[in-house]
Amino acid sequence: MHLTVPLLINPKAGSLFRSGLKAWLDNHRNDFTIVPTESAEDLTRKARQLAEAGEPVVAAAGGDGTLMNAAQGLAGTDAALGILPCGTMNVFARELGIGSRRFDVALDAIQTGPRYQVDLFAVNDRPFLQMAGFGPDARIVKLITPRLKKHTGAASHVIVGFRVAVEHHPIITVTLPNGEEFRGTQVIMGNGKRYGGEAHLFANARYDDGKLDAAVIHQESMPILFEILDCMCHRGATRSNVSQCTRLCSFESCEITAEGKLDYQLDGDYAGTIHPGEKAIIRRLPERLKVCVPRTIIPATPLEKFMAHPMVEAWRTRIQRAKEF
Numbered sequence: 001m002h003l004t005v006p007l008l009i010n011p012k013a014g015s016l017f018r019s020g021l022k023a024w025l026d027n028h029r030n031d032f033t034i035v036p037t038e039s040a041e042d043l044t045r046k047a048r049q050l051a052e053a054g055e056p057v058v059a060a061a062g063g064d065g066t067l068m069n070a071a072q073g074l075a076g077t078d079a080a081l082g083i084l085p086c087g088t089m090n091v092f093a094r095e096l097g098i099g100s101r102r103f104d105v106a107l108d109a110i111q112t113g114p115r116y117q118v119d120l121f122a123v124n125d126r127p128f129l130q131m132a133g134f135g136p137d138a139r140i141v142k143l144i145t146p147r148l149k150k151h152t153g154a155a156s157h158v159i160v161g162f163r164v165a166v167e168h169h170p171i172i173t174v175t176l177p178n179g180e181e182f183r184g185t186q187v188i189m190g191n192g193k194r195y196g197g198e199a200h201l202f203a204n205a206r207y208d209d210g211k212l213d214a215a216v217i218h219q220e221s222m223p224i225l226f227e228i229l230d231c232m233c234h235r236g237a238t239r240s241n242v243s244q245c246t247r248l249c250s251f252e253s254c255e256i257t258a259e260g261k262l263d264y265q266l267d268g269d270y271a272g273t274i275h276p277g278e279k280a281i282i283r284r285l286p287e288r289l290k291v292c293v294p295r296t297i298i299p300a301t302p303l304e305k306f307m308a309h310p311m312v313e314a315w316r317t318r319i320q321r322a323k324e325f
């Protein structure tokens, strides 16, 4: 039986055109019913309504932020999220084996792939799909202006990174429910293995084990940066390949406090600041999310990996934009 799937889309999103999804959809008119959305809240509401109306699959086109909005509407329902990954990083889609902007693989997952239940976690009741960061990485995404991002693309992280590297960073304390404490100046939590793009940070993380994996990093010295890069080159950190500067742990919930103002990011977007005396509560949500995944995971070819690199995508985007005018 042919399945026509409702597809939540922001018709004005530039990524729709830049990623080539618009043109691809023109050739797949029979596979989707387009459901236009106006805002993040509208997308969440429509996702929930479609799930309640009994749709077995509700698809969404976008990056990790858009997928999170759809996930909020679908969590705990019987509807599975179908993913058309047309954002910049598409970390969640890569993690599930769909990859970045591989729309044929995405369609196959929606139509014939298995449904898979993934955990959802929240920081101060705000859910995230893939990762949360407390400290310099959140500070970097907070300081990147839209103008800088437009002109320099993914390189904006490096430019702002130099500025953030010379700042003073407050000591962060992570407290687990059993009272165990970890201290550092950067905390990264992952629901899956990837941190950004194809970079693996948590070698042993799983989406369905009910736990978040975390690295608490004492980032006072430059070598730690090389250590993190080295871990990413070897498909993630394990207890055997990190130094004393990085502590790895996993948990269902925890609390975070800091000695100074602490910024945090969720799925790569600045999400808030914790002030001294306040705490962030990280917990697993009672509802899980059903997602459509490919039957077999086809690894990205070297060319696909190269083309999906954020720097390369930034340049392709610029070229595409130049063509539009």
Ligand SMILES: [Mg+2]
Binding pocket: 119, 190, 191, 192, 205, 206, 207, 208, 209, 210, 211, 212, 213
């Ligand atoms: Mg997990």
